[in-house]
Amino acid sequence: MMIPALIAASVLGLAEPPGPARAPLRVVATLPVYAELVREIGGAEVDVSSIANPNEDAHFVRPKPSFALDLRRADVFITTGLDLELWVPTLLDRAGNSVVMEGGRGYVTAYTGIHLLDIPVAADRSAGDVHIYGNPHLTTDPLRTLQVARNITTGLKRVAPERAAHFDAGLARFTERIHQAVFGESLVQLLGGPTLEQMAVNGTLFEFLENQQF
Amino acid sequence: MALHALPFQSRSLTHIALIGEESLAQAGASARWLLPVGGRAGTFTATFEATRSEQEQLFGHSNELSWLGNLNAFWQLSEATDLDLSLSWVNGGYTDEEGTLSLDRNLMGAELSFTWSPPAASRYRGFNLRAGIMMLDGLLPLIEEPGGVPQPQASDQAKGFWSTAELRLSQSWLVGGRLDWVENPDNVEETAWLFSPTLTWWQSEYVRVRAEYDLLGLHELDNEGRLHLQVTFSMGPHKHETY
Numbered sequence: 001m002m003i004p005a006l007i008a009a010s011v012l013g014l015a016e017p018p019g020p021a022r023a024p025l026r027v028v029a030t031l032p033v034y035a036e037l038v039r040e041i042g043g044a045e046v047d048v049s050s051i052a053n054p055n056e057d058a059h060f061v062r063p064k065p066s067f068a069l070d071l072r073r074a075d076v077f078i079t080t081g082l083d084l085e086l087w088v089p090t091l092l093d094r095a096g097n098s099v100v101m102e103g104g105r106g107y108v109t110a111y112t113g114i115h116l117l118d119i120p121v122a123a124d125r126s127a128g129d130v131h132i133y134g135n136p137h138l139t140t141d142p143l144r145t146l147q148v149a150r151n152i153t154t155g156l157k158r159v160a161p162e163r164a165a166h167f168d169a170g171l172a173r174f175t176e177r178i179h180q181a182v183f184g185e186s187l188v189q190l191l192g193g194p195t196l197e198q199m200a201v202n203g204t205l206f207e208f209l210e211n212q213q214f
Numbered sequence: 215m216a217l218h219a220l221p222f223q224s225r226s227l228t229h230i231a232l233i234g235e236e237s238l239a240q241a242g243a244s245a246r247w248l249l250p251v252g253g254r255a256g257t258f259t260a261t262f263e264a265t266r267s268e269q270e271q272l273f274g275h276s277n278e279l280s281w282l283g284n285l286n287a288f289w290q291l292s293e294a295t296d297l298d299l300s301l302s303w304v305n306g307g308y309t310d311e312e313g314t315l316s317l318d319r320n321l322m323g324a325e326l327s328f329t330w331s332p333p334a335a336s337r338y339r340g341f342n343l344r345a346g347i348m349m350l351d352g353l354l355p356l357i358e359e360p361g362g363v364p365q366p367q368a369s370d371q372a373k374g375f376w377s378t379a380e381l382r383l384s385q386s387w388l389v390g391g392r393l394d395w396v397e398n399p400d401n402v403e404e405t406a407w408l409f410s411p412t413l414t415w416w417q418s419e420y421v422r423v424r425a426e427y428d429l430l431g432l433h434e435l436d437n438e439g440r441l442h443l444q445v446t447f448s449m450g451p452h453k454h455e456t457y
Contacts, residue, residue, distance in 0.1 A: 053334075056333035065286070066257045
C-alpha cells in the first residue's frame, strides 16, 4: 500500500523529488525561540543553534569566542534587529563572516514588518530601562511570531533559493498550526486563517465576530 | 581599553612597571585569525601585528617596527564555566635619546581567566579569576648614581605577576581583590607589591560606585595605603562591558 501511495504522490507532485543529499544550512539564532522557528520551517534542511540559553536573560549574554566561531561558519544569522541583543555587533565583528554581517544575504532581522509597541516618547532614563525603538520581545504575541517566521523563511530562501519549496511548505504548516491554536478549528474553517489574522492585526476581529450570527 | 572599563582603579603594577601607564597602542597593521577548530578542543584566535615602535617605555626613541603575536584559547568547560588562556609576545628595538644605545627587547606574557556565570542567574551570581605573568628582557644597564659608570644588572630579565578576583553577590553588589608583584626593570633587585580589596555597587546598569583600598609595598620603604572612591556614569547603549 505504501509504495503505490508514494509513487502516486510523486507523480502528482506532492512529494519532493529525490535528489543528491544536501548539507543542511548552518543557521545561528540569537534566541532559542528563533532557533525553534527555524527548525519548524527548515526541518532536516537546517542545522540550527542558538546563542542565548532558554533560561538566560537575553539582554545580558556574555559574548564568547566560541559564539564567534559559530557565526564564522554560519550561512544564516537571525537576530531581533533592535536593541535587545546589544552583544551581537561584538560577535559579528569577531566572526568576520561577511555573509551574516548586517547587510549580508544571510543576515535576518526578526522585527521586519512588525508594528512595534511601547515606543518611548523620550529616550532617557526617566522611565528606567527602556528599549528606544519599541518593545523587541516579539514572540510574546503568536501573530507577531508568525511574522517572525515569515521573515526567517524569506532569509532562508534568499540564501538557498533551491530549497524554497521546502521552506514554504514548513512555513505553511506552522502558519496553519498557529491559526488553529489562536482562532480555533471551526473559525478557521469558516473564514480562513489569513482573513482572521488580517482582521486580528488591524483590530477589527472582535467587532466583526460580535456582529455576526453563526 | 579605557581605564573606567578596568575592574580596578588602575592597571596592574606589573603592567605599569613593564609597559607603562599607557597600553601598547601603536600605529601599524594587524591581522586576526579565528582558527577553524572548536567544540571540546576549544576556540583559538591568533593575532599578529606589525607596528611602529612608539611606546617610549618599551622602545625609547626607536623608529623601527615592533612585532606582536598573540594566541588566545577559550574553553567552555560547562554551561556556566569557561577558561581563557592567552599567550603574548612582543619584539622590538630600544634606542636611547642620543642613539648611542640599542637593545633588542622582548616582552612575553601569559594570562589565564576562569569565569563562573550560571546562565539562569548571571545577573545575580558570578565569579571571575584572572592571573598573568610577564617578563621583559633587554634591560638598560644600571646607573647607581648620576654620572656613574653603567653596570650590567643582576639579571637581564624583569618579571612580574598580577591576579584579580571578583565575586558577584547580587545584582548590585560585588567584592573583589587583586595582588600584584613586580621587579623594577631599571633595577631588578628592587621589587614592589600591591594588594587591593574592592567593593562595587551598581546603582543601575549605567552608574557604578566603587571603593578600593590600595596597599602598596615598595622596596625598602614603608607600606603605603590609599583609599579610592570612583563613580562612573555612562550614557547610551555602551555600558561597562568587556570582551
